[in-house]
Amino acid sequence: MGLFEDYHPLKGKTFQILKPDGTLQPDSKPPISDQEIFHLYQKMLFIRLADQRALILQRQGRMGTYAPIWGQEACQVGSAAVLQKGDWVFPAFRELGATLMMGIPLKTIFLYWMGNEEGSRASEDVNVLPVSIPVGTHPLHAVGLGWAARLKGDAIVTIAYFGDGATSKGDFHEAMNFAGVFKTPTIFFCQNNQYAISVPRSIQTASKTIAQKAMAYGFDGIQIDGNDLFAVLVATKEAVEKARSGGGPTLIEGVTFRFGPHTTADDPTKYRKDEEIEPWKPLDPMIRLRLYLKEKDLWSEEVEQRFTEEAQKDIDQVVKDAEAVPAPGVEEIFKYVYAEMTSSLKEQLAYLKTTL
Amino acid sequence: MGLFEDYHPLKGKTFQILKPDGTLQPDSKPPISDQEIFHLYQKMLFIRLADQRALILQRQGRMGTYAPIWGQEACQVGSAAVLQKGDWVFPAFRELGATLMMGIPLKTIFLYWMGNEEGSRASEDVNVLPVSIPVGTHPLHAVGLGWAARLKGDAIVTIAYFGDGATSKGDFHEAMNFAGVFKTPTIFFCQNNQYAISVPRSIQTASKTIAQKAMAYGFDGIQIDGNDLFAVLVATKEAVEKARSGGGPTLIEGVTFRFGPHTTADDPTKYRKDEEIEPWKPLDPMIRLRLYLKEKDLWSEEVEQRFTEEAQKDIDQVVKDAEAVPAPGVEEIFKYVYAEMTSSLKEQLAYLKTTL
Amino acid sequence: MAKLNMVEAINLALREEMERDNRVVVLGEDVGREGGVFRVTDGLQEKFGADRVIDTPLAESGIVGTALGMALYGLLPVAEIQFDGFLYPCLDQITNHIGRMRNRSRGRFICPLVIRVPYGGGIHAPEHHSESPEAILAHTPGIKVVTPSTPYEAKGLLLSSIRGHDPVLFLEPKRIYRAIREEVPEGDYTIPLGKARLVQEGKDVTIIAWGAMVREVLNAAEQLRGDKIEAEVIDLRTISPMDVEAIVTSIRKTGRGVIVHEAPKTCGLGAEIIALINEKALLSLQAPIERVTGFDIPVPLAKSEHYYLPNSKRIIMAIKKVISF
Amino acid sequence: MAKLNMVEAINLALREEMERDNRVVVLGEDVGREGGVFRVTDGLQEKFGADRVIDTPLAESGIVGTALGMALYGLLPVAEIQFDGFLYPCLDQITNHIGRMRNRSRGRFICPLVIRVPYGGGIHAPEHHSESPEAILAHTPGIKVVTPSTPYEAKGLLLSSIRGHDPVLFLEPKRIYRAIREEVPEGDYTIPLGKARLVQEGKDVTIIAWGAMVREVLNAAEQLRGDKIEAEVIDLRTISPMDVEAIVTSIRKTGRGVIVHEAPKTCGLGAEIIALINEKALLSLQAPIERVTGFDIPVPLAKSEHYYLPNSKRIIMAIKKVISF
Numbered sequence A, B: 001m002g003l004f005e006d007y008h009p010l011k012g013k014t015f016q017i018l019k020p021d022g023t024l025q026p027d028s029k030p031p032i033s034d035q036e037i038f039h040l041y042q043k044m045l046f047i048r049l050a051d052q053r054a055l056i057l058q059r060q061g062r063m064g065t066y067a068p069i070w071g072q073e074a075c076q077v078g079s080a081a082v083l084q085k086g087d088w089v090f091p092a093f094r095e096l097g098a099t100l101m102m103g104i105p106l107k108t109i110f111l112y113w114m115g116n117e118e119g120s121r122a123s124e125d126v127n128v129l130p131v132s133i134p135v136g137t138h139p140l141h142a143v144g145l146g147w148a149a150r151l152k153g154d155a156i157v158t159i160a161y162f163g164d165g166a167t168s169k170g171d172f173h174e175a176m177n178f179a180g181v182f183k184t185p186t187i188f189f190c191q192n193n194q195y196a197i198s199v200p201r202s203i204q205t206a207s208k209t210i211a212q213k214a215m216a217y218g219f220d221g222i223q224i225d226g227n228d229l230f231a232v233l234v235a236t237k238e239a240v241e242k243a244r245s246g247g248g249p250t251l252i253e254g255v256t257f258r259f260g261p262h263t264t265a266d267d268p269t270k271y272r273k274d275e276e277i278e279p280w281k282p283l284d285p286m287i288r289l290r291l292y293l294k295e296k297d298l299w300s301e302e303v304e305q306r307f308t309e310e311a312q313k314d315i316d317q318v319v320k321d322a323e324a325v326p327a328p329g330v331e332e333i334f335k336y337v338y339a340e341m342t343s344s345l346k347e348q349l350a351y352l353k354t355t356l
Numbered sequence C, D: 001m002a003k004l005n006m007v008e009a010i011n012l013a014l015r016e017e018m019e020r021d022n023r024v025v026v027l028g029e030d031v032g033r034e035g036g037v038f039r040v041t042d043g044l045q046e047k048f049g050a051d052r053v054i055d056t057p058l059a060e061s062g063i064v065g066t067a068l069g070m071a072l073y074g075l076l077p078v079a080e081i082q083f084d085g086f087l088y089p090c091l092d093q094i095t096n097h098i099g100r101m102r103n104r105s106r107g108r109f110i111c112p113l114v115i116r117v118p119y120g121g122g123i124h125a126p127e128h129h130s131e132s133p134e135a136i137l138a139h140t141p142g143i144k145v146v147t148p149s150t151p152y153e154a155k156g157l158l159l160s161s162i163r164g165h166d167p168v169l170f171l172e173p174k175r176i177y178r179a180i181r182e183e184v185p186e187g188d189y190t191i192p193l194g195k196a197r198l199v200q201e202g203k204d205v206t207i208i209a210w211g212a213m214v215r216e217v218l219n220a221a222e223q224l225r226g227d228k229i230e231a232e233v234i235d236l237r238t239i240s241p242m243d244v245e246a247i248v249t250s251i252r253k254t255g256r257g258v259i260v261h262e263a264p265k266t267c268g269l270g271a272e273i274i275a276l277i278n279e280k281a282l283l284s285l286q287a288p289i290e291r292v293t294g295f296d297i298p299v300p301l302a303k304s305e306h307y308y309l310p311n312s313k314r315i316i317m318a319i320k321k322v323i324s325f
């Protein structure tokens, strides 16, 4: 695995292919065709628009707390794009992009954040777990599932998404350690967006990179430019192929920035100065793709506008559909606690109905 | 800190001064005078004898489950020897050596393993926490106390002892991470005795060394020959001085071997072949010290025998004293749950008395 | 005297106590520059510096485990766990160490620290942000468990918690954080732990509640005045140790009782209260005690949360049931 | 038919089920080459290989969190937590994930796994090796909690637990592990979850117990025959969901009850049972239900453990008290 050696975390390099100005690093080439790049760019744009819409809906009181992904589109689209049918995704709570890519309908995602239990229902053919709120706890599930697949001889991979804050949790450690010992086919994708709510990366851990934490567990780690779609595609693909062929887990640290608030409940000006945000703005993952695609005559203001308008219409429809879904009936909250409702739950439900 | 750079975990070297044959590594010298070495050797011998006695007492039904330290004397004596009054020790459950060094009377230690609550009582001037059974949980306490001292401006250090198995626990990770972030004056002393009960080091973690786990937290780690008293003295002293002067935490991995069973409840032949133990036998920390001291005319069979006989007599007396301590009265188990006994505990105690 | 909400009252208590006693330190996720996700610690870091109001890494066991170590050294840590649902990762430290350190060391080592936890439902939060773990904590020896129900109460109980010599789990009903304003004096006053509050006297039925449910109960009691039902309302204030005396005295008087809590019904604190009444006042009972509680299911997402939470309608039904028994 | 102790019976159940269904895997600390610290999984790794009987790193949250992931993929993990006191580090995974995965995903993702935990006191073990966490688990939605009291029961209940579609906490009374031998058939039999066992009929008083306490209760009941007291003894078997019917039916018959458990009294399962009786059979009660339980203190070290554990003397006193009320 040349890549992981070349970018061994202690070498102090961050893997990048597409520079912020839209040109390529020397001796680099895009990992996919320009048409495919354009396609993924459109996905990213759609995702950004959907993300913005969620924020608006929340402000209008039409959606609950929401965790925006603004700025993290390349991490999510690039990593999800290299997965195959049969692979499994374990999101945290800020993965509108990755989960949409994997086939969770936007309507479902919106329903979830609207506080509708229906928003937790994944269709049978989509291997994406529901949102996992307790930070850092779900990588263990990705490890366990990948481990089970390995025991069964199935060549699938599992990917867990989490943030820089999550790396401080005990469960993250236990997941990494199990993955290392049992060589599970797991990609640990850390979106290091520099903050855990208000706590900056510097207070989260004293290690220079998050990537180097992999060394505590005996497997590869790599720090990549998480705002560079190409780097994300290449690094994740390499990790996925390694995992699929029995080479074990990889920790990918995508260096990125959360442009928005932590969630709609949060006021980032309390802890983050404008001066700190400014340098990140030109590093926006969309900008460099636009520059690149413009150079290839695949992008223009006009193309962007047309796509945006259509996307907004689609999103309008999704919002409409989601809002048309009735709030779940009272049975819905009792129905899935056990395989069969226990008699005491039946009794409680019956009582509850008499009080409505 | 030259030592920690020279022995950076990724360099693949294990720090050693005194070789198993009793001679010194080239360009090395003993860190303390020969008289002092002899003194510490005697401590180690006493500890080994006390440890063996505990095993015998257990087999005679005079003591409960006991976790022997046989083979780990150098780790414990060497590390505790460089601590100062005012420093704090956080043992796990296999630290007869270290805690005795710090001033916990053998009688107290025996009482504890005899299942007498009095064995948990440390005298006011001894900064040694009671035995901590839940593996990997107490390093957090060492970090918190060291942190508090640092906030108060006190130049003390804290040391937590734990095993290779403990490094897999989430709490170990959180402790290491907090220590790194807040630069607490903490020594993490891992006695890697190759086993966690029956689970060998190779299944515990895939990282090549335990020392390198420090790199995940941004501070120094070092692997040392834990059966070499001199290496333990030097490495711990260096870590202690660094910590005391504000340089933050250190992880020390003392490579050693548990010659005895995990505890008296355990049958190591179930999981450990004789062939595996053989190569460790000549690495016994006592042997090389004997060879070294003999060379200096400080050790002989006769000296050993005289000391042993006296020590056994002392230990006889300790056993006698410990066995003379009455089992705690019924109040003793209610008295220390809260600062003041709650009325419901008073009621429960009163009831219990009526049933005796 | 200023009218404060609960967030402001707790903030005031912390501020005053930190001024008074420099052993007090605050630590937790986002408690510093952000001033806490609920703004409970707002302004404290500016005033007392980053050494006394400490933003920590995201690790609950780390927070309370290091707080224990701090307390051993004589500091008085007030740790914050950001939401009830994130208390579970530190239950091991709480149960196996914090609640046992005094006992294990025969009184030599103590850890009088406070763990503040915004708890309970009613704010339409995401999953894991609406839990009520008080029964689990009350089942745990060696810790005290406190739940204020109003701003005034919060300040007085918090000061007692910080000054006490035992570890305290301080559960703050987040639904009440900004819902009530009342006069909260500046300066020192404490409310003793272990004593319930008789919120309202009445002769017909005893209603026992704590935290956010006290307000629901008072609403219900108010509505019942029209029916000429006089409810006696007890705010437990301290969950552990419980004020058994207050409960029993009231039940002996009224002969009827309703217990209201948000936690799941089975093995909730309501069960223990009924068991105590069974033991000490069974013969006074004129009807089975009713429990109005959450259900034995995960707290539902926002749109269905109202099904889960006890409300005045359910409380009134229960009161009528015990009265007409 | 062989007379087996509980260790052997559980071992047999695992062995047979692993033969029958290759989705069953066993994982935990020391379960493989050592065969478990109590030898419950003895010989299984030799027979089924290290891929199906897996020694894990020392990390309880890791064990149950990965077991959850395995279950999602269709394996049937039987995880072992080595001792009750080490369950706390994985309570977060149990409460916040295992008990909620089905609900959270609206039935799409399920994790029918079994977590075996040797529990309870009486073997003179060190601190943290004698805990009884059943009430905490019974307060947790989405999981089932099972406690066998004899070898025969253990096998039948474990097979049901493995084959069921819900996660099960399987609490094994370690004190009974080698204390009782009884006939345990080879081959398939199951005991349904959620049904209590009427161990002994009687008309004077109902005694409810589970796990190791059943034996103490039977001792006590035996001794009371001389006093012409006929005790009805119920072994709960499943702690959650509880067989309320069985409890209520018996109490209606006897009018008197004693509940025996090792866990601390306050908020123990005994409280819930009393609350249920209060709700469903108050008028049948001729005396307050008595609780014979552990105390609200940490389980003492070996030399003082006997003070803590309920014994037949205390049970007899309680029975006499309710009978002479």
Ligand SMILES: Cc1ncc(C[n+]2csc(CCOP(=O)(O)OP(=O)(O)O)c2C)c(N)n1
Residues within 6 Å of the ligand: A094, A133, A134, A135, A136, A162, A163, A164, A165, A166, A167, A193, A195, A196, A197, A258, A262, C029, C058, C060, C082, C086, C089
């Ligand atoms: C165990 C736990 N503790 C606290 C929280 C509250 N919380 C939600 S998100 C968050 C910060 C997460 O930071 P990070 O892992 O970097 O992810 P990001 O939000 O930046 O995507 C916190 C503290 C939680 N959800 N879970």
Ligand SMILES: Cc1ncc(C[n+]2csc(CCOP(=O)(O)OP(=O)(O)O)c2C)c(N)n1
Residues within 6 Å of the ligand: B094, B133, B134, B135, B136, B162, B163, B164, B165, B166, B167, B193, B195, B196, B197, B258, B262, D029, D058, D060, D082, D086, D089
């Ligand atoms: C949290 C926890 N899990 C399990 C145990 C049971 N147990 C006691 S010691 C031990 C192995 C510890 O291994 P290690 O950390 O290497 O220390 P050593 O015993 O080798 O000194 C285990 C599994 C425990 N005490 N605590």
Ligand SMILES: [Mg+2]
Residues within 6 Å of the ligand: A163, A164, A165, A191, A192, A193, A194, A195, A196, A197
């Ligand atoms: Mg982040």
Ligand SMILES: [Mg+2]
Residues within 6 Å of the ligand: B163, B164, B165, B191, B192, B193, B194, B195, B196, B197
């Ligand atoms: Mg070890």
